[in-house]
Amino acid sequence: MASLSQFLLFFSFLFCLKNTFPVLGFQSNFALFPVAKDAATLQYVARISHGAPLGSTDLVVDLGGSFLWMDCNSGHVSSSYRLISSCSVNCSRAKFHDLGSTSCLLNTNCYVSPYNGVTGSTSMGELVEDVIAVDSVDPSDVGQSTTVDHFLFACASTFHLQGLASGAKGMMGLGKASISLPSQLSSSIGHPQKFSVCLSSSTGVLLTGSGDTVFGTKIARSLAYTPLITKQNDYFINVQSIKINGRRLAVHEQGKLEAKLSTVVPYTTMVSSVYAIFSKAYVEAATKMNMTRVESVAPFGLCFSSKGPLVPEIDLVLQSEMVKWRIQGRNSMVKVSEESMCLGFLDGGLEQSSPIVLGGLQMEDNLLEFDIGSSMLGFSSSLLLKETTCSSSLQDSTLKQFF
Structure with a gap:
C-alpha cells in the first residue's frame, strides 16, 4: 500500500491548500475523487475528506453499494457529525427500499444495514450526517474545493471492515439509491445525474457529473x-x-x-x-x-x-x-x-x-459513464486502443495539476 498511501496523501495536501465554501446556489460540472488500486486485495480505494476538523478516510469503491459507510471510531473522528432520528425524512430516504422498515419510534436513532460487498455480509449501523469536501470545477474556474453540508452516511462497527484493503475504513456506495454518493452530490451540487469511473492499475478516478472537462471531449464523445x-x-x-x-x-x-x-x-x-x-x-x-x-x-x-x-x-x-x-x-x-x-x-x-x-x-x-437519468451506460472499450490510459488521460486534461 506504499504507492497508494503516497498517492492519496497528495490529494489530502491539495485540500489543505484551498478554501472551502457553502454549496448553496453553487453549480459545478462534477465532483472528483482519486482512486488507487490496492495491490494486495486488488480493490479500488477512493479517498474522501470530511468532518470537523477536515480529515480524510479511505473507502473501497462498490458500484453496487446503496450508500457510503465507514467505521466512525477507528478512523478520522469528526466532531461535527450528527445522528439522524428514526422519524426523520432522511431516515425514510435511507430505508426507501427496505420493506417493513417504515415504522419509527420517537427519540430513537435511525438504523440502517451497511453491506460489505467484499464479504457479502450485512451489519447494523447508525445513519449520520456530516460535511464532506470534494474537488469540483466551476464552469468559470477550474480546481476549487467545495463543501457539501448534511451529507448522509452510515457508521458501522470495526469488525465490519473484514476483507477490505489495509487502511480502508469503509465502502463508497455508487448504486442508484437516493443516498448513494452520486445521488446526493447530484442534488447537492447541481450537476447531472451521472457518474463516471476510469479504473487503473495505478492512478484512476471517480467523478460524479459530466466528465468532458476531465477526459476531454474527444474521448467523452467517442463512447x-x-x-x-x-x-x-x-x-x-x-x-x-x-x-x-x-x-x-x-x-x-x-x-x-x-x-x-x-x-x-x-x-x-x-x-x-x-x-x-x-x-x-x-x-x-x-x-x-x-x-x-x-x-x-x-x-x-x-x-x-x-x-x-x-x-x-x-x-x-x-x-x-x-x-x-x-x-x-x-x-x-x-x-x-x-x-x-x-x-x-x-x-x-x-x-x-x-x-x-x-x-x-x-x-x-x-472510461465508463453511468447515466442514471437516461438509464444508459457509456463505455470506451480499452483506452489503450486509443493510445492512452486512464492515468495519461487525466494528466493530459485541464486537471493535470491534481496528479
Whole structure:
C-alpha cells in the first residue's frame, strides 16, 4: 500500500491548500475523487475528506453499494457529525427500499444495514450526517474545493471492515439509491445525474457529473452506449452474444446473458455452463494463434506461455452487432510470472446469480459513464486502443495539476 498511501496523501495536501465554501446556489460540472488500486486485495480505494476538523478516510469503491459507510471510531473522528432520528425524512430516504422498515419510534436513532460487498455480509449501523469536501470545477474556474453540508452516511462497527484493503475504513456506495454518493452530490451540487469511473492499475478516478472537462471531449464523445439495467443497487447490461476472434459462441442456449458490473470482483466470473463453452472456445482460438498451454495457477483456469504478444480478442456483443465491448491484451490476461500469463476469466460456479459478472480487470483503462437519468451506460472499450490510459488521460486534461 506504499504507492497508494503516497498517492492519496497528495490529494489530502491539495485540500489543505484551498478554501472551502457553502454549496448553496453553487453549480459545478462534477465532483472528483482519486482512486488507487490496492495491490494486495486488488480493490479500488477512493479517498474522501470530511468532518470537523477536515480529515480524510479511505473507502473501497462498490458500484453496487446503496450508500457510503465507514467505521466512525477507528478512523478520522469528526466532531461535527450528527445522528439522524428514526422519524426523520432522511431516515425514510435511507430505508426507501427496505420493506417493513417504515415504522419509527420517537427519540430513537435511525438504523440502517451497511453491506460489505467484499464479504457479502450485512451489519447494523447508525445513519449520520456530516460535511464532506470534494474537488469540483466551476464552469468559470477550474480546481476549487467545495463543501457539501448534511451529507448522509452510515457508521458501522470495526469488525465490519473484514476483507477490505489495509487502511480502508469503509465502502463508497455508487448504486442508484437516493443516498448513494452520486445521488446526493447530484442534488447537492447541481450537476447531472451521472457518474463516471476510469479504473487503473495505478492512478484512476471517480467523478460524479459530466466528465468532458476531465477526459476531454474527444474521448467523452467517442463512447458507445448500451441500456443500463438497475436491480436493487447493482448495475447490469444485456449481452446478446460472446465472440472470440470474431467467432460467435453457442451460449444462447444458456438463456439471457445478463452481465453485472462489479468493482469488488477482481476478475470476470461466469456461471459454470457459460464458462465451459467460453473456455473451450478460448483454448481453440489460442491454439490457432500458436499459444502454448502451461500449468494453471490458482485462481485461474487457463494459463499460457507469455511468449508472443498477441492473444485472442473477446467481444461482448450488446444490443446489436454494431455495439461491442472489446476485451483484449491487458484487460484479458494476468501476468503471473516471467514465463506465464493466465486468462482473467473465472468459473463462478453453478449458483452464480448473474450469468456474467464483469470484474475490475476488464474495466481498467475503460472510461465508463453511468447515466442514471437516461438509464444508459457509456463505455470506451480499452483506452489503450486509443493510445492512452486512464492515468495519461487525466494528466493530459485541464486537471493535470491534481496528479
